[in-house]
Amino acid sequence: MSIDVFESTREGAPTVLLSSGLGGAAGYWAPQLQSLRAQYRVITYDQAGTGRARRDLPEDYTIGAMADDVLAILDETKTRACHFVGHALGGLVGLDLARRTPERLTSLTIVNGWAAADEHTKRCFEARLLLLQHAGPAAYVRAQPIFLYPALWLAQNAERARQEDAHGLAHFQGEETLRRRIGALLRFDATAELASIKTPVLVMGARDDVLVPASKSEELAAGLPNARLHVTDYGAHAVNVTAPAAFNATLLDFLDQA
Structure with missing residues (x-):
């Protein structure tokens, strides 16, 4: 496991641990680091099978196995408890x-x-896997921004998107790794246990997310007894990248209160 620990300038600061999506790389959270480090100790990491933590994953890989990796990170960094994002x-x-x-x-x-x-989300992942299978990694990486970013943002950031394409292909996690990680997220179902989760939760969504409908965030917040819902009109799936200032402000407000 590849872990990065950013100590805060604030002595005794609580810890925020940032966990990425399917890409798995710690670098995804770059737009949040400066804002968080002023008040918090920050931990980022490359998820198993991705980035600097490349390794083969079992065929029956689960979200639970990914959570066990986080527990190991907390133990290794001597972190009793964290704000998990x-x-x-x-x-x-x-x-x-x-x-x-x-x-x-x-x-x-x-x-x-x-x-x-x-x-809908299952259909999106099925289409992405078919693209990977029949057209290869370059086509998969080329299509990925469509699922991450608003169309307007992509049009205004074409050069950045091209750079991300090159980086994504150079650090591609591999077809089998992707299949097993996607399989894990599609099999996951916490619906029956939501009511028993007492942890303070901030649920953030974006109405222009083409991969995950905002209704999923609304349903999630409604099922959790101690949740706050924040849904934006703009930002899409990678809202922390496309609208970082507003995202960071909302996150910090919640963390300060939590």
């Missing part, structure tokens, strides 16, 4: 921790996540 797949990891080891979470933030994937 998860994007999409990372949010599922946080839900699994909240239902199994709530004492390790001070709070939980879920960004464009779900309790159980709906048919």
Whole structure:
């Protein structure tokens, strides 16, 4: 496991642990680091099978296994409990921790996540896997921004998108790794346990997310007894990247209160 620990300038600062989505890379959270480090100790990591943590994953890989990796990170960094922030797949990891080891979470933030994937999201992942199978990694990486960013943002950031394409292809996690990670997130279902999760939760969504409908965030917040819902009109699936100032302000407000 590849872990990055950013100490805060504030002595004795509480810890925020950031968990990425399907891409898995710690670098996804770059737009949040400066804002968070002023008040918090921050931990980021490359998820197993991705980035600097490349390895083969078992065929029956689960969100629970990803959550176990987070517990190992907390132990390794001597972190009794953390504010956990998860994007999409990372949010599922946080839900699994909240239902199994709530004492390790001070709070939980879920960004464009779900309790159980709906048919639309399943269709999107099926299309992406078919593209990977029949057209290869370059086509898969080329299509990925369509699921992450608003059309307007992509049009205005064409050069950045091209750079991300090159980086994504150079650091591609591999077809089997992707299949097993997607399989894990599609099998995950925490619906029956939501009412028993007492951790303070911020559920963040975006109405222009083409991968995960905002209704999934609304359903998730409605099922959690101690949740706050924040849904934006703009930002799409990677809202923390496309609208970082507003995202950071909302996140910090929640963390300060939690």
